[in-house]
Amino acid sequence: MRAAVFVGSEQLAIENIKPADPGPQDVVVEIQASGVCHSDLSLARGYVPLPPGFVLGHEGTGKVVEVGKEVSRVRKGDRVIASFIPACGNCWYCQHDQSNHCDLESETAFSPRGTREDGSPYFAMTGLGTFAEAMTCNQHSLVKVETDVPAEQLSLIGCGVTTGVGAALNTAEVLPGSTVAVLGCGGVGTAVIQGARIAGASRIIAVDGQPLKREQAKKFGATDVVDPAQGDPVQQVKDLTQGRGADYSFEVVGLPETMITAYNMARKGGTVCIVGMARADATVTFPAFQLFFEEKRILGSKYGTAHVRRDFQRFVDLIETGRLDVSHMVSRKIKLDQVNEAFRAMEAGEVIRSVIMPG
Ligand SMILES: [Zn+2]
Ligand SMILES: [Zn+2]
Incomplete structure (x- = not known):
């Protein structure tokens, strides 16, 4: 599977990576669209220290293609938006109406997800890694939505819109x-x-x-x-x-x-x-x-003090009724290997969002 991997410099590398088999709480999502956000570039630049080997991307949407044994939140075929902070629903923060501080956040962010071409493990930004053809993530990082809104617009709900x-x-x-x-x-x-x-x-x-x-x-x-x-x-x-x-x-x-x-x-x-x-x-x-x-x-x-399980569908509804214009926030649709060009365009102020369509 192809993915854009942080290898210690601002230029991401397109690598063939091998995801591990999904664990009992994991879900495999075929990525349909992934926005390129400024935080991806900030990580690539080392603003937040990160070891090499992270698949970047945290603003994405796609379709569930496989679920682990204990997964109850989503089913195969569901349309989902990835939440870059999981919302487990059970921790102290989730139970006190602040799921954007969910305890699961650090656990999902630093779990190995599979192996790179050289055999070393890879990790995924915020437990997602949406700059890829597919991702394996915890079920609590996904929110099912019901809509026909195009994928490139939906992906932006995962970060920019919600934030x-x-x-x-x-x-x-x-x-x-x-x-x-x-x-x-x-x-x-x-x-x-x-x-x-x-x-x-x-x-x-x-x-x-x-x-x-x-x-x-x-x-x-x-x-x-x-x-x-x-x-x-x-x-x-x-x-x-x-x-x-x-x-x-x-x-x-x-x-x-x-x-x-x-x-x-x-x-x-x-x-x-x-x-x-x-x-x-x-x-x-x-x-x-x-x-x-x-x-x-x-x-x-x-993350916009968001309760993603409430807000993602709420933002979808605002898009559907024309109250929230996401279509004009999508400046360019690009391929996965154009991600470095998307960073350049972002820096040059040429785009609001470039959105990777890996399919
Ligand atoms: Zn972002
Ligand atoms: Zn929680």
Whole structure:
């Protein structure tokens, strides 16, 4: 089976790998589509330390082709979206309405999945490894959906859509009539914009240095755009919000500098939502007096605070009724061996999402 494997450098290698026989809790999924997310590139660049031998890809959809003996969640033939954090339903977090912190996460992320051509074991990013023709994963990493939405759109629910729309609806709980600033308008930022639009925000300000992304942001619901090259972006956002700053600001870049910018863009008493994935060794410094004085709420948002068993079908339904536009988030459909080109296009700001169609 062909897969794109992290071998210690930014360029992924297309290898023939041999999956192990599925365990009792495992499911084999034929991958129909897999989005190329910025987190894949971040891992390839070593932002989060990872040994070589990981199949990357964590945003995918496909069809169940084989199930282990104890699998009860899905059946052969089911259409599924992969959840990059499993939701076991039984651990403390799952039982306290926070399945995006499920205890199974680290266990599934570091289990060997089979052997590479040289005989060494391979692992799979977040226990998935969707940059492949098929994957073997734990049953709790899969959510069955009922829909005819095309695979390339469904795949984005696995990460970008859920992370972004979820940040607006679940984490920040954007209120109707409110003002929202979004820093970084790639795949996830675009989804935050759409989440804010669905929530009924009156003003959605898209902040991005790339002209193409600002243009696209408008199509997804941004009412205003800010180009940081045209002067202090914080002041530009304040100018658009009666001098106060936004009710909600979202950082969707993953850099300490933009986290501070997002903090400064929120009004007093407003909400700052950190969605971007920073380097594991990065730190950010907030002004101590203002933390108290301006009373802003700083919220981390992991996987859009999603309950995947509830939210995946919910997002599918929003796509089906035309309220959530994922079709225009899919910029390119590509083959597995074009994954490195997809990284380049992402960096160049040419695409919102490239989606690998391995079949
Ligand atoms: Zn992702
Ligand atoms: Zn759990």
